[in-house]
Amino acid sequence: MNLEDMELEDIAQEISVLHKGKKYSDIKSILTEINPADIAALFDEFSVEEQILFFRLLPKEEAAETFVELDNDTQEAIISAFSDAELREVLDELYLDDTVDIIEEMPATIVKRILRNTDSQTRASINTLLKYPEDSAGSIMTPEFVDLKKNNTVEDAFKRIRRTGVDKETIYTCYVTDESRRLIGVTTVKELLLHDYDDLIESFMETNTIYVNTHDDKEIAVQLFDKYNFLALPVVDMENRLVGIITVDDAMDVLQEENTEDIHKMNAIVRTSEKPYLKIGVFETFRSRLPWLMLLMVSATFTGMIITAFEDKLSVLIILTSFIPMLMDTGGNSGGQASVTIIRALSLNEIDLGDIFKVIWKEIRVGICCGLSLAAVNFAKIWLVDRLLLGTEGITLKVDLVISLTLVIEIIFAKIVGCTLPIFAKKLKFDPAVMSSPFITTIVDALSLLIYFWLATAILHI
Amino acid sequence: MNLEDMELEDIAQEISVLHKGKKYSDIKSILTEINPADIAALFDEFSVEEQILFFRLLPKEEAAETFVELDNDTQEAIISAFSDAELREVLDELYLDDTVDIIEEMPATIVKRILRNTDSQTRASINTLLKYPEDSAGSIMTPEFVDLKKNNTVEDAFKRIRRTGVDKETIYTCYVTDESRRLIGVTTVKELLLHDYDDLIESFMETNTIYVNTHDDKEIAVQLFDKYNFLALPVVDMENRLVGIITVDDAMDVLQEENTEDIHKMNAIVRTSEKPYLKIGVFETFRSRLPWLMLLMVSATFTGMIITAFEDKLSVLIILTSFIPMLMDTGGNSGGQASVTIIRALSLNEIDLGDIFKVIWKEIRVGICCGLSLAAVNFAKIWLVDRLLLGTEGITLKVDLVISLTLVIEIIFAKIVGCTLPIFAKKLKFDPAVMSSPFITTIVDALSLLIYFWLATAILHI
Numbered sequence: 001m002n003l004e005d006m007e008l009e010d011i012a013q014e015i016s017v018l019h020k021g022k023k024y025s026d027i028k029s030i031l032t033e034i035n036p037a038d039i040a041a042l043f044d045e046f047s048v049e050e051q052i053l054f055f056r057l058l059p060k061e062e063a064a065e066t067f068v069e070l071d072n073d074t075q076e077a078i079i080s081a082f083s084d085a086e087l088r089e090v091l092d093e094l095y096l097d098d099t100v101d102i103i104e105e106m107p108a109t110i111v112k113r114i115l116r117n118t119d120s121q122t123r124a125s126i127n128t129l130l131k132y133p134e135d136s137a138g139s140i141m142t143p144e145f146v147d148l149k150k151n152n153t154v155e156d157a158f159k160r161i162r163r164t165g166v167d168k169e170t171i172y173t174c175y176v177t178d179e180s181r182r183l184i185g186v187t188t189v190k191e192l193l194l195h196d197y198d199d200l201i202e203s204f205m206e207t208n209t210i211y212v213n214t215h216d217d218k219e220i221a222v223q224l225f226d227k228y229n230f231l232a233l234p235v236v237d238m239e240n241r242l243v244g245i246i247t248v249d250d251a252m253d254v255l256q257e258e259n260t261e262d263i264h265k266m267n268a269i270v271r272t273s274e275k276p277y278l279k280i281g282v283f284e285t286f287r288s289r290l291p292w293l294m295l296l297m298v299s300a301t302f303t304g305m306i307i308t309a310f311e312d313k314l315s316v317l318i319i320l321t322s323f324i325p326m327l328m329d330t331g332g333n334s335g336g337q338a339s340v341t342i343i344r345a346l347s348l349n350e351i352d353l354g355d356i357f358k359v360i361w362k363e364i365r366v367g368i369c370c371g372l373s374l375a376a377v378n379f380a381k382i383w384l385v386d387r388l389l390l391g392t393e394g395i396t397l398k399v400d401l402v403i404s405l406t407l408v409i410e411i412i413f414a415k416i417v418g419c420t421l422p423i424f425a426k427k428l429k430f431d432p433a434v435m436s437s438p439f440i441t442t443i444v445d446a447l448s449l450l451i452y453f454w455l456a457t458a459i460l461h462i
Numbered sequence: 463m464n465l466e467d468m469e470l471e472d473i474a475q476e477i478s479v480l481h482k483g484k485k486y487s488d489i490k491s492i493l494t495e496i497n498p499a500d501i502a503a504l505f506d507e508f509s510v511e512e513q514i515l516f517f518r519l520l521p522k523e524e525a526a527e528t529f530v531e532l533d534n535d536t537q538e539a540i541i542s543a544f545s546d547a548e549l550r551e552v553l554d555e556l557y558l559d560d561t562v563d564i565i566e567e568m569p570a571t572i573v574k575r576i577l578r579n580t581d582s583q584t585r586a587s588i589n590t591l592l593k594y595p596e597d598s599a600g601s602i603m604t605p606e607f608v609d610l611k612k613n614n615t616v617e618d619a620f621k622r623i624r625r626t627g628v629d630k631e632t633i634y635t636c637y638v639t640d641e642s643r644r645l646i647g648v649t650t651v652k653e654l655l656l657h658d659y660d661d662l663i664e665s666f667m668e669t670n671t672i673y674v675n676t677h678d679d680k681e682i683a684v685q686l687f688d689k690y691n692f693l694a695l696p697v698v699d700m701e702n703r704l705v706g707i708i709t710v711d712d713a714m715d716v717l718q719e720e721n722t723e724d725i726h727k728m729n730a731i732v733r734t735s736e737k738p739y740l741k742i743g744v745f746e747t748f749r750s751r752l753p754w755l756m757l758l759m760v761s762a763t764f765t766g767m768i769i770t771a772f773e774d775k776l777s778v779l780i781i782l783t784s785f786i787p788m789l790m791d792t793g794g795n796s797g798g799q800a801s802v803t804i805i806r807a808l809s810l811n812e813i814d815l816g817d818i819f820k821v822i823w824k825e826i827r828v829g830i831c832c833g834l835s836l837a838a839v840n841f842a843k844i845w846l847v848d849r850l851l852l853g854t855e856g857i858t859l860k861v862d863l864v865i866s867l868t869l870v871i872e873i874i875f876a877k878i879v880g881c882t883l884p885i886f887a888k889k890l891k892f893d894p895a896v897m898s899s900p901f902i903t904t905i906v907d908a909l910s911l912l913i914y915f916w917l918a919t920a921i922l923h924i
Binding site: 033034035037158161162165166171172189190193194208210225226227228229231248249251252253255256259260262263264266267268269276277278282283285286289290292293294296297298300301303304305307308311314315318319321322323324325326328329330332333334336337340341342344345348350351355358359362365366369370373374377378381385386390392436437438441442445449 | 495634691713730740748754762785791794796802803807827839899903904
């Protein structure tokens with residue numbers, strides 16, 4: 001059962017009533033029927049005291065699963081309210097990568113308490129994981145995986161899984177390592193189930209294993225999931241020793257996170273936080289939006305200078321001014337279309353640097369088609385609506401021609417600028433996503449004005 | 463081993479040399495070392511004749527896995543070259559949902575050949591799957607899953623998986639159905655492995671099963687994966703009978719597809735094809751870009767009308783014209799930032815319709831911060847650079863004030879418009895993604911010009 005917001009509110013109401021009547025066992029049975037992700041959503045409806053009270057009602061395993069889904073403030077409140085014994089119970093049930101994620105968001109005092117309540121081996125693993133760079137594959141892996149030896153039989157493998165599997169985040173992909181813990185092969189529980197009990201792992205394991213290094217960018221890891229449809233991906237250290245795995249659910253989270261980051265970058269936002277919108281403060285939102293707004297505002301100085309340079313001509317034929325917004329917006333939109341298409345295609349690996357001429361040639365043709373169509377409609381519209389219907393002064397056939405010709409040329413230029421800048425950015429190892437609409441618009445604006453005034457000078461002799 | 467483009471080219475070269483020397487068994491051993499997704503990428507380097515030749519060298523199972531990864535043109539060429547016996551061999555190895563995906567892209571003659579070469583039961587399943595609406599959960603599910611009965615023991619379950627599992631896309635999540643095939647529970651191979659051989663499935667199966675209906679939007683299914691970290695999600699029909707499952711790899715593909723669609727929509731592109739950039743023709747690209755460009759161009763008529771109305775005033779103080787592009791771009795960028803942030807937050811379910819006042823209040827405060835900062839910098843810049851450094855004529859303290867005040871007010875308005883329109887769109891059951899930068903820009907342009915001219919009239923008395 002997937003709970004919609006409405007149902008969640010109903011359940012919250014029901015629990016509130018039960019709470020007033022102190023019917024805790026009823027609350028407990030309601031909560032145990034709900035998926036941990038939904039319990040976390042439900043908790044938003046309650047006060048901190050209630051959250052702590054209800055959390056204590058959860059069975060051990062469900063408590064840990066719910067804890068991972070809660071937001072950082074609630075997690076902090078619950079840990080603060082917990083005795084060391086209670087804290088240990090939750091920590092015991094958590095997967096290591098989740099513990100590390102939580103530690104990264106908690107204040108120092110809480111971190112100390114968490115570390116004090118884990119055994120020394122776990123503490124060592126946590127410390128290792130905390131050292132990986134923020135965007136690295138190491139930072140999203142878990143060191144809890146099933147490892148087998150090549151001379152294990154299928155029966156050995158199942159015994160090992162039955163004995164140790166309960167604590168592993170996934171058991172379905174099993175990794176085969178040699179004596180120095182180097183990764184030499186991989187197999188799956190499906191393969192194990194389809195082989196005889198006394199078959200040796202090495203007789204059927206896959207040896208062309210795809211893996212990432214702990215220091216690889218996590219984006220590379222996620223692209224491999226996307227390409228090869230893995231459930232888990234092994235992570236090795238500099239000496240090729242298997243140190244962890246990334247599971248598909250974490251890969252999916254990173255994928256969503258990277259998509260959000262790209263979308264924000266494409267719209268002149270510096271992403272400073274991974275928190276959901278309503279949890280980010282006004283000042284932090286302000287900080288994430290100001291830099292690009294400021295830069296783009298200052299760079300619009302150039303368009304201002306172009307207009308100032310043509311001021312005398314504009315004052316002769318002031319009607320030309322009223323088409324500046326339309327020309328600028330259409331140029332910006334045309335360039336923006338090309339740039340986001342290319343940025344997305346680059347990030348999905350549909351195109352690479354070598355395709356630049358194919359891309360430009362295609363965009364030129366698309367630009368010609370779009371330019372001609374828009375110019376034709378615009379030409380007719382100016383004549384029929386602006387001149388004949390509205391009787392706007394100063395519109396002549398030549399003026400109409402200047403505006404429509406500007407459209408054709410600026411759209412072709414906009415498409416070329418829009419498709420080349422992201423590719424250049426990638427070549428220069430910048431993130432192509434910043435070369436998107438806002439940035440393209442600023443450049444295309446200046447280009448459009450130059451084309452406009454040049455055509456006006458040539459055709460209208462002003 | 464993950465193959466980079468460089469390595470792929472090296473391997474392609476090597477295979478070409480072997481091909482000239484007719485060393486087919488060497489080619490075969492190279493290909494069997496490579497992951498099917500990489501073989502498909504490698505095939506791009508070869509002619510159609512070579513593709514068909516090399517494809518025939520692949521072992522049965524690898525051939526099927528590679529076939530799924532090939533692009534439609536290559537698939538078509540290979541099927542056309544195949545004898546019925548060869549075709550049947552590949553089809554036998556394909557998962558049903560992949561067969562359906564391929565059928566949807568093939569011309570009628572090929573589809574007929576495919577259907578002729580499948581057994582009647584498979585043909586019936588294919589026909590059922592083909593009937594689901596394009597964006598429905600049914601269209602991305604596979605009917606091949608492991609189903610158990612509640613009075614099965616763990617041992618029964620393993621026997622069943624060993625017997626039928628080889629043809630299932632995933633065996634790790636097992637579904638428990640009653641006599642009328644209604645879904646009553648779910649368990650996993652991990653659970654099975656951790657229980658005793660004679661335990662009954664019903665004693666430990668999870669009964670609060672989360673599922674989707676065949677006719678639900680596939681986006682809903684994908685959101686459930688994102689929220690609950692599933693490996694597979696059951697799909698039921700109108701009578702609650704289990705008819706298929708969606709696997710996490712397909713969910714990930716849909717997620718990427720939806721993200722691409724959102725990014726395109728946010729930039730005034732109508733997505734007409736799911737093909738990669740270079741495979742989409744010029745005319746189709748043109749068709750996907752024209753509608754919004756045209757609509758936005760025509761709606762810029764309003765900004766033109768506003769300027770025409772204030773033409774007389776502009777001609778008195780032509781310097782005001784040169785700041786129009788900067789004011790328009792900054793307004794557009796500010797509104798665009800707010801709108802994409804909200805669109806993304808809506809699509810990640812971080813906010814819903816009920817949060818509208820919280821959102822507006824936050825955006826107003828962010829708008830005030832951004833507006834004041836930009837106005838301060840702009841005020842100083844106009845005075846120091848435009849007036850003192852460049853000596854631009856006509857700039858007075860009052861003109862500078864009008865421009866900077868316009869910035870503050872337009873940015874606040876832009877943030878409000880940018881955050882409310884996507885939420886309204888959602889309320890009216892439109893896709894919020896179309897209420898993004900290009901659309902917001904057009905509205906904010908008109909607003910900004912009105913504020914600008916109104917302030918100019920009031921302060922400069924023109």
